[in-house]
Amino acid sequence: MKPALTPLETLYEARHGRELPLPPELARLYGRLRMPIARARPYVISNFVTTLDGVVSLNEKGHASGGDISGFSAQDRMVMGLLRSIVDVVIIGAGTLGVDRHHVWTAERVFPDLAGEYRRLRTALGKHEPPLLVVVSGSGRLDLGLPVFASGEMRALIVTTIAGAGRLRKPGAPGSVEIRAVRGAGPIRARSILDQVRRTNAGKLILVEGGPRLLGDFFADHVIDEQFLTLAPQIAGRKVDDRRLSLVMGRTFAPRSPLWGSLIDLKRGKSHLFLRYSFP
DSSP: OOOOOOOOEEEEEOOOSEEOOOOHHHHHHHOOOEEOOOOSSOEEEEEEEEOTTSEEEOOBTTBOSHHHHHTSOHHHHHHHHHHHHHOSEEEEEHHHHHHOTTOOOSHHHHOGGGHHHHHHHHHHTTOOSOOEEEEEOSSOOOOTTSHHHHSOSSOEEEEEEHHHHHHHOOTTOOTTEEEEEEOSSSSOOHHHHHHHHHHHOOOSEEEEOOOHHHHHHHHHTTOOOEEEEEEOSOOOOOOTTOOOEESSOSOOOTTTSOOOOEEEEEEEETTEEEEEEEOO
């Protein structure tokens, strides 16, 4: 018999938007969840888990997932499922897809015990299908036979380059997968990704689940509105020139252009802290 999941303890909560109609069990476990009222442009949130010393991935074979960082926390997975259940779009990079090739980015997959609660919440929010999954890959070197593309559990949009689209558009590609090419040289900008998403999905709430380079691009384009961050009570450590990843990679902001957030929610689950920051 599985041990009962302990509710999160709310330590601080700002009145930030409207309260969502969480089903009773989710409300008991998480507390109140408020989100801003819909507006013209999409509202973009991100969710990560990090160690006390700022590591989000050990980046080692067999130990590159968020579970290694959170200690496979059930409460962290519950929150991941909750966020996936309220959004219209989930965005990941090709590197994140490579970490867990058999995963499907739905709420039910990340925390099956609450699958019914997540579905009831989506229905209450008027969302009758799983969120659109967006995979960003400049090279287009993706295996379209992976479950996330081939299972039909969720629609997928691949945002890539002209060359990447050429590699991906081939006979036998799953019908649930759409491919959109972004013109221009260099990395695909976050604003370009959002432009392509808007052409496919009219949803107003978008979740970025990584990886750190993709998140850095979204922060650099100033399109992240909120950061959900689980702080795990672990020290991972680093060697000099280590390959372990931090929350943001490939971009620097301080000291010239630091990005300061405002704490709007703080919850505790045993020794894990669940933080939520807004960014102007």
